[in-house]
């Protein structure tokens with residue numbers, strides 16, 4: 001979920017000094033001098049099923065001396081499919097993950113890495129509310145979920161970056177940008193594939209939603225670039241195949257602009273604004289775009305950029321406090337924030353804070369206070385909202401032959417389909433014109449219109465009809481068909 005609330009914007013001001021001190025370079029993945037692979041130094045663990053349930057097995061790899069992976073079998077969730085939990089340990093930082101084998105054939109099915117957004121949101125929301133093999137149905141209970149995405153795939157859910165969900169740092173070491181987080185994620189994937197070598201060469205997909213639309217292009221680029229090092233070192237590269245982004249916040253300025261469109265133009269969203277407000281916004285739009293261009297794109301000046309960002313946000317995003325910005329069809333219980341729009345969040349919190357659950361999952365007791373959204377991290381990530389052009393990463397991935405699926409629940413307001421469609425049309429890559437020339441066509445599930453779609457080469461845009469921000473939550477069947485067809489490389 002993307003929850004860029006007012007308090008975050010207010011904290012932004014006090015953060016500016018720290019933000020400006022650490023500008024991120026755009027080219028983020030410096031090629032480290034990589035040790036050539038020496039088979040004598042490394043014995044893969046190989047058999048996932050041989051992992052213990054009561055204690056962790058620690059996996060190392062000589063090429064990643066700073067990283068290790070702790071993993072165990074964990075008996076929870078739907079009571080059938082094999083589940084694993086553990087931590088990616090990077091010195092004093094610890095990232096928690098869940099891994100579920102495919103319900104069909106774990107030995108041949110693809111591998112999917114899922115992350116929720118926020119920034120600061122735990123991927124356990126994706127697991128227990130959206131696409132995992134079970135749903136939390138009460139404070140102490142889970143129930144099998146029939147439309148889980150591990151129907152045809154092996155699926156990871158990762159609490160990232162450090163600070164989110166059960167992930168933590170021992171001495172308050174923090175991650176403040178997507179680019180930093182990407183290094184840990186790509187190292188983890190390599191260690192996992194090296195140890196469980198049956199996965200080597202298996203198609204690998206990054207999937208996620210909301211702020212994931214900013215994380216995933218960078219994560220995929222990190223894996224793509226790391227593959228070069230892996231080949232040089234004599235290791236097997238990761239078969240990075242696609243990126244799947246649901247209701248993404250990929251292009252910040254495009255998101256802001258889309259608020260004018262959905263409020264003042266006829267895109268099927270409820271009219272919540274009068275003409276005078278629309279006229280005012282129309283006049284502010286060029287100023288917002290100009291200031292953003294000048295301070296955030298032409299020159300990366302953190303202070304001016306933060307001002308521009310706040311100006312744009314205040315000019316266009318004020319309406320979301322009056323509606324359920326995640327699904328304009330559904331009222332929230334009270335002020336529209338996460339827990340009042342999605343009451344399941346409370347049950348998930350109880351379930352994950354239950355000592356019995358934590359014992360099953362192997363949660364480190366030094367950091368066992370689960371919260372679904374890390375507000376501090378969200379504030380630290382303020383500069384990440386504008387510090388890199390996620391669109392450029394997507395365009396570069398497309399050029400590299402990585403497939404990209406941009407899917408959007410069509411009743412979401414905050415990361416709506418209008419802005420996402422425009423983002424796909426504006427991507428600058430060799431097949432841009434071919435993509436733009438395609439008209440939207442309907443796609444179907446069980447004879448019913450499931451949404452609209454457009455494809456050219458590796459790029460697909462698709463709406464999902466009658467779904468809000470959390471597509472698999474609102475439309476589990478459509479979401480699963482979409483995912484399965486995409487993984488199989490079929491047309492929608």
Ligand SMILES: *[C@@H]1O[C@H](CO)[C@@H](O)[C@H](O)[C@H]1NC(C)=O
Pocket residue numbers: 200201202203239241
């Ligand atoms: C990656 O996966 C695709 C799809 O299964 C397959 O055709 C291709 O050979 C794989 N590539 C590698 C290098 O294993």
Ligand SMILES: *[C@@H]1O[C@H](CO)[C@@H](O)[C@H](O)[C@H]1NC(C)=O
Pocket residue numbers: 139140353354355356
């Ligand atoms: C559910 O978990 C809570 C917290 O651990 C515990 O206090 C309560 O007794 C449990 N309820 C049931 C019905 O097991």
Ligand SMILES: *[C@@H]1O[C@H](CO)[C@@H](O)[C@H](O)[C@H]1NC(C)=O
Pocket residue numbers: 369370371
């Ligand atoms: C756990 O986190 C919640 C929400 O941040 C906080 O209110 C509570 O005091 C924390 N509990 C402990 C034991 O740290």
